Amino acid sequence: xxxxxxxxxxxxxxxxxxxxxxxxxxxxxxxxxxxxxxxxxxxxxxxxxxxxxxxxxxxxxxxxxxxxxxxxxxxxxxxxxxxxxxxxxxxxxxxxxxxx
Numbered sequence: 001x002x003x004x005x006x007x008x009x010x011x012x013x014x015x016x017x018x019x020x021x022x023x024x025x026x027x028x029x030x031x032x033x034x035x036x037x038x039x040x041x042x043x044x045x046x047x048x049x050x051x052x053x054x055x056x057x058x059x060x061x062x063x064x065x066x067x068x069x070x071x072x073x074x075x076x077x078x079x080x081x082x083x084x085x086x087x088x089x090x091x092x093x094x095x096x097x098x099x100x
Contacts, residue, residue, distance in 0.1 A: 044088045047072045057087045066092040 042056040052073055061068055068090035081087075 042088060045070075045072050046078060047074060052078065059088060059090045061090065063092060068092045 038058045039055060040058045041054060042058060043051060044053045044056050046052050049072070059068070071089040071091055073088065
């Protein structure tokens with residue numbers, strides 16, 4: 001009976017070692033790109049159609065099944081948020097969107 005316990009113990013240790021090796025390999029193969037947002041030329045307007053910024057965070061214009069449109073920046077956003085970079089808003093209603 002003692003030898004059966006040693007076999008179970010050996011199998012358990014071997015499984016833990018194999019799992020550790022797989023996790024180590026996954027960790028070393030992970031490659032991330034540099035963090036950040038894309039900022040580029042994008043004209044942003046306020047509610048009175050005045051030009052607010054010519055450089056802004058670039059947002060997607062089209063996605064499969066949806067199209068976006070630029071929304072003017074509200075006055076409260078202009079006064080309360082930092083000046084640069086501006087983040088415009090592009091709502092993307094889907095064809096299945098039931099809101100009016």
